[in-house]
Amino acid sequence: MKIAVTADVHLRTGGEHPERYVALENILEQTRDIGIKHLIIAGDLFDKEFQNYSEFEALCTKYDDLDLYIIPGNHDPNIADKDIVGANIHIYTEPTVLEVDSTILLFIPYVAGKAMGEEIARAKDKIEGSEKEWVLIGHGEVYGGGGIREVNHLEPGPHMPLTRRAVEEFKPRLALLGHIHKPHEPIPDVHFVGSPCGLDITETGHRQFVVYDTDSGSIEALAVRGEQLYFNESFLIFPAVDEISLLEKEITERIESWNVDPPDHSKIQVRLSASGYSKNRSAVKDALKLGFEGFMAYEDEDPNIEELYSTTDEQLEDVRSRTMELIEECDWDWGVGSEPTRDQVKIAALAAIYGKVS
Ligand SMILES: [Mn+2]
Numbered sequence: 001m002k003i004a005v006t007a008d009v010h011l012r013t014g015g016e017h018p019e020r021y022v023a024l025e026n027i028l029e030q031t032r033d034i035g036i037k038h039l040i041i042a043g044d045l046f047d048k049e050f051q052n053y054s055e056f057e058a059l060c061t062k063y064d065d066l067d068l069y070i071i072p073g074n075h076d077p078n079i080a081d082k083d084i085v086g087a088n089i090h091i092y093t094e095p096t097v098l099e100v101d102s103t104i105l106l107f108i109p110y111v112a113g114k115a116m117g118e119e120i121a122r123a124k125d126k127i128e129g130s131e132k133e134w135v136l137i138g139h140g141e142v143y144g145g146g147g148i149r150e151v152n153h154l155e156p157g158p159h160m161p162l163t164r165r166a167v168e169e170f171k172p173r174l175a176l177l178g179h180i181h182k183p184h185e186p187i188p189d190v191h192f193v194g195s196p197c198g199l200d201i202t203e204t205g206h207r208q209f210v211v212y213d214t215d216s217g218s219i220e221a222l223a224v225r226g227e228q229l230y231f232n233e234s235f236l237i238f239p240a241v242d243e244i245s246l247l248e249k250e251i252t253e254r255i256e257s258w259n260v261d262p263p264d265h266s267k268i269q270v271r272l273s274a275s276g277y278s279k280n281r282s283a284v285k286d287a288l289k290l291g292f293e294g295f296m297a298y299e300d301e302d303p304n305i306e307e308l309y310s311t312t313d314e315q316l317e318d319v320r321s322r323t324m325e326l327i328e329e330c331d332w333d334w335g336v337g338s339e340p341t342r343d344q345v346k347i348a349a350l351a352a353i354y355g356k357v358s
Pocket of ligand 1: 044
């Protein structure tokens with residue numbers, strides 16, 4: 001059997017954030033269209049300090065053939081069945097097991113000040129001694145190996161961390177988690193399902209939800225067709241004769257890389273910045289504005305060129321190009337956490353070559 005999973009919708013009123021309802025409804029629609037009967041929402045269905053549930057209830061009434069299984073997250077830690085009313089709405093406020101076919105789903109609601117492992121331990125008798133495999137549904141951070149800590153930048157933790165040790169001890173077949181809004185798999189078989197709608201310009205790109213197949217144990221990501229998409233594009237500029245035409249080419253490539261159909265371009269909001277060294281900062285800014293004129297600027301912001309320095313030094317062209325080539329040739333597929341990115345290293349190298357002339 002297939003089960004749809006999302007998290008971190010952060011609903012407020014439809015007046016404040018209609019796009020969040022649109023995204024959630026799109027998931028409900030797709031879920032129904034595929035013939036899936038269950039949707040899990042792994043925490044932060046509602047935004048913090050928000051208790052107006054009537055719009056959500058009305059939406060659930062429209063999809064009364066789907067069952068919604070909800071756990072609280074750190075933004076909505078007090079939601080309960082008695083407050084949010086609907087025959088198809090199920091909110092778990094205690095560690096709870098739901099058996100679906102050959103799989104046990106263990107819902108671990110968010111509890112402030114607890115580690116996820118502590119709460120799994122409370123439900124240990126429900127998962128041990130069963131022949132069936134179990135899947136963890138939770139809301140929190142993941143502390144992986146090597147001191148890596150996955151945190152939500154909008155709200156530094158700790159928020160109910162799941163440790164690698166707890167995963168090794170309790171051995172879920174899979175963990176499907178909310179809290180970090182960007183979908184990824186920080187340790188094997190532990191997935192952040194991703195949020196259906198970016199909350200602000202820092203949450204960029206296409207949004208997704210996942211479908212879990214209890215038979216195969218596999219998960220599949222499906223695109224959410226919402227009405228708002230954020231992109232945050234920064235460009236590294238070198239003081240070359242053709243710096244503007246190079247920039248124009250890169251702008252075209254970036255827009256193509258978004259992979260958004262032209263009819264959907266109106267859904268996009270962009271934030272732009274340029275850093276590095278330029279012979280003509282004003283022309284860089286103009287090229288950015290012109291290159292992205294078909295898109296809405298996030299909060300009407302101008303392209304940010306605060307980290308773009310002007311230089312007229314042409315003697316250093318060869319030093320610059322060779323250095324950039326060498327940095328490009330390195331294998332960058334290793335660092336995580338606090339290690340600098342390739343672009344950060346390039347910026348540091350440019351500063352060494354040109355000095356910070358402004
Ligand atoms: Mn959260």
